[in-house]
């Protein structure tokens with residue numbers, strides 16, 4: 001079994017405790033690798049390395065062009081290892097090999113390429129101020145950035161966080177999820193020589209490492225993707241030095257289907273929105289709001305589609321629906337299914353452990369659909385983070401909007417209708433960071449992504465996602481002879 005260390009200050013080092021975490025393939029239940037289990041002390045070493053590199057200016061003092069070139073090299077390196085990385089990602093997380101190949105790996109590489117080219121936004125901008133001053137805004141890196149990620153899209157989060165942080169001139173300590181670190185460790189191996197020592201460090205491990213990163217006074221900014229309750233804990237710890245935060249948290253996104261939709265398209269969208277990545281998506285369309293006129297027909301067709309999905313080993317190219325990340329997570333999802341039944345929702349398909357021949361140690365679960373769900377039920381309010389759809393009936397636009405906004409979350413929403421004006425009006429009324437109209441899951445490097453309400457704050461991707469990792473400095477020079485115009489001549 002392969003064993004992996006920590007990458008700190010340009011070197012692979014063993015964790016101080018000598019302990020490791022076993023990576024499990026959720027399709028087979030097999031142990032596939034040993035990952036170093038870092039402690040708070042290891043996290044401190046990584047933070048110190050990033051601090052030294054930042055303070056020495058080995059990265060921040062380079063021009064954006066030079067930093068961009070390094071980012072593009074990272075993108076190319078990832079592309080040249082695409083097949084291997086897709087296989088690792090699929091084995092380690094249970095996402096289908098098709099998805100890892102066509103979405104996760106290319107998205108990661110493309111995000112590095114995208115940020116490598118945004119330079120203009122990082123240049124100083126002269127201000128038009130009436131006073132006799134020469135005034136400019138400089139866009140500076142925040143300093144040492146710690147990044148903590150969730151397990152559902154390891155490679156994509158790496159790109160979304162590391163590419164803009166590095167492009168802006170920061171030095172980074174990266175912590176992937178302890179249940180999905182393998183692809184990230186491999187990426188560190190293949191890009192080890194691209195950056196100066198200390199600029200990008202890797203600490204694998206769990207809560208203890210995350211807490212050290214959140215608490216450290218030497219970390220200037222923390223970018224986090226994970227659950228809302230973890231985000232809330234991080235906010236408290238991060239207050240110790242008022243560090244800058246970007247929090248990408250949970251979701252319970254409404255997928256609103258009006259009777260005047262293109263039903264085939266809406267069905268396809270509803271399937272992707274809840275069953276892609278086995279529903280383990282922050283933007284899962286886990287609440288399906290169906291207009292009363294099409295309620296029965298839509299449900300019948302959707303249940304048929306869900307039952308048709310081919311469940312199996314994630315590494316098999318014909319598999320459409322892999323296992324969940326772990327058996328522990330599956331147990332948590334099954335508890336929600338029990339709760340849904342107890343609350344009186346009607347199960348129309350799934351609800352059981354998935355039976356896959358020759359893979360009885362896997363973490364499979366059948367695609368599950370509950371109908372006649374009330375918005376007050378736990379399965380309509382809580383983030384299940386699995387392939388469990390809660391279908392709620394509505395009548396008319398006002399009720400759809402009311403139910404859609406009846407959530408502590410505000411990450412994304414989908415609207416299906418042929419009426420353009422209705423779609424625009426509804427999209428304005430929804431309190432969330434992304435609205436997809438007649439489509440689902442379009443992420444573009446140019447388009448900022450992030451939450452409203454308890455789905456977090458701050459944005460990833462786009463120019464906004466780059467500027468998160470910068471701070472504005474106003475530099476103002478008096479241009480009057482003898483410097484008489486401002487405070488210098490007050491008295």
Ligand code: NAD
Pocket residue numbers: 148149150151152175176177178205206207209210211214225226227228230231233234247248249250251281282283383385411451455456
């Ligand atoms: P999690 O909150 O349990 O863990 C996320 C990360 O935080 C992991 O790396 C974990 O080791 C670390 N961590 C755990 N406790 C910590 C603590 N006390 N201090 C510091 N770090 C700590 O979440 P998860 O189970 O890995 O991921 C699922 C959650 O992530 C879901 O709620 C999902 O909606 C959310 N998510 C959000 C987005 C988004 O962009 N908004 C994207 C994907 C996932």
